[in-house]
Amino acid sequence: MKMMMAVGVLAMLSASVMAQADTLDDVKERGVLRVGTEMQFAPFDYLENGQQSGFNKAVFEEVGKALGVEVGFVDLPWASVLPGLEADKYDMVAGPLIITQERMERYRFTAPVAESSVALLTRASDDSIHAPSDIAGKVAGGGKASAQLAALESYVETLDEPVEIREYVDNNQAYADLAARRLDAVANSLPNIAYIAKQRPSLFKVVTPSFGPQSWFAYIGRGGDESASLIDAFNAALAEMREDGRLAQLQETWIGQAMDVPDHPVPAE
């Protein structure tokens, strides 16, 4: 028992020592920026011919060049990604994530990299939904505990008829349920569903306009001061990309259109 307590005290001491470290220094010393992500979030991260592909890889490649380090991605199920960041398994999380007030209190966001307004994906064969309000009285799905689901929930409250909302651990299961007619619509960010509709036009289509508050996609580092210098360095590289048009070009390549993004994290209202 005493032994265990001693181990515990040691552990706490070493934890507090670790907390004072500077993540940017660690990254430079290691020569590798470690990034946690999920390879199931096209067009940001996905597999193409067995290789990681997408917007995130392209952006981090540019940033890595600016910082003079390699970038190493770790693929995890989404539920494991944020706990892994907190356990120091990697330095940043790609995702990207929608900037929200609650998340800003917990993590340190980079400047936005894309717009993330929420819209609906429906079956291509479904003639009954032309505008978002047409889902009144139908069944819609969204990612559990996601900002997109929150936007859907507050939107359907403005409709005349109630909408049954199903929550999914994994967005891909929601798309599969849409194809299997268990759902009539899936709410997710426009870049994601636009990509899906483009890949499978015979199965899915996007219903616009988007709804809910204006929101932005960005990457995160651990909260607290230790990652401040890393995120600042990331933002400096990103600012350069924004100004010389590289960011817009990457957005066009991977998301299908260039977007004006703010130069600092702006939470969705």
Next chain:
Amino acid sequence: MDFSVLTEHAGEIGSGFLMTLWTWIGGVALALAAGLVIAVIQLSAGPWIRGALRCYIEVIRATPFLVQLFLLYYGGPSFGLSLSPMAAGLIGLGLYGSVYFAEIFRTGFTSIPQGQIEAAQMLGLTSRQIVCRVQIPQMLVLILPALVNFTTILGKETPVLSIITVPELTFVLTGVGAETFAYVETLLALCVGYFILAELCSRLGQWLERRASLYLTQGVRTPRTLKPQETAA
């Protein structure tokens, strides 16, 4: 650590716990029944049926439950079989568990010396009587640890149902964790929740084991002699 997150969501967590318990019991019941049927058919049917069952067992046993559930739930509609999440979950657990239970039952049946069965036949017992009176009670003692083992394994497969949106314990608690960032607290709560379920199961198993071995050591239980006051009433 801040466990108030758990008390704030106590209602949700409680219903998730009950959902896990219910899918577990339902899945095990289906699997036990199907497993016993499969084992008995295997021992008595002709070579063709035996071969078909063998294939079924090997394929189900060789693939992860997650993959099976996915094929059943998302592949089903392509063949006109559209199941609700709950129905798919229970049927999936039942199919998955049935082959394991069948194998355990088979091991039990074959462990009983052929001589005993011949003796029972000579004594004029019907084949049903032989199964129910001679084979099942004896093999239960041998296979109970394995049955309990697999029942807990099946219980621990129930978190997979969260993927097809069955609101069981893992679904609820990972959701709470993601909403409140209380990953450690919810992880600990998951540990405690599943530990309680598994303990209940193994305690039940130990009790059954004692009962079964008592039954065997005493042989066929001697008829209870009636006490005087009972006859008087």
Next chain:
Amino acid sequence: MFDPGLLIQSLPLLLAGLWNTVWLSAGGLLAGFVIGVGVCSLKLSERTVLRRLGGAYVSVFRGIPLLIQLLFIYYLLPRLGLDVPAWVAAMAGLALCCGAYLSEILRGGFLTLPPGQVEAARLLGLGGRDILVRIKLPQALRATLPALLNEVILLIKASSLISAVGLAELTRTAQNLAASTFLQLQFYLAAAVLYCVVNISLALLAGRLERRFEAGRA
């Protein structure tokens, strides 16, 4: 729904996933077997304290789902100052869990041994370890072979959970391919076939062993 060209193109990736599945499971099984024999000896010990200890081990590692054990090892131990690489976390998780199940299966096997054998071996002058390794273990293994095979296959399938610590094993690879190509059925079926290849070969091997033992006994 199906695209054979893409499937062939993705085959190397799926096979790489399968390889991770196989070597991590094999490591977990070996370590788990040692743990299993140890815990089983504890549970069959004549001393109450040791029996309790063995019982507690089985309760904890059999009771808590593997996924949660893995998350614990990988995400919570670093907070206590003990950082392990992903593959160590994965293999340790598999071994700890598998050890608990194996110990229970072996215990069933040990219990069926007639006590007279051990007494005879003792009279012949064999020590405790010799009795365990040369007399009890081989017979227990034989008696419980089908249950052991069950457990090995369960372990291989349970290894699909190690993706939670960032290792691309077979199921995760198939999921990623399915999500990236929208050919869900194709890649889940492909994963199912690859699991079948490995696990059915194991089952055939065990079947041959079983028949051999039967022949040896007759």
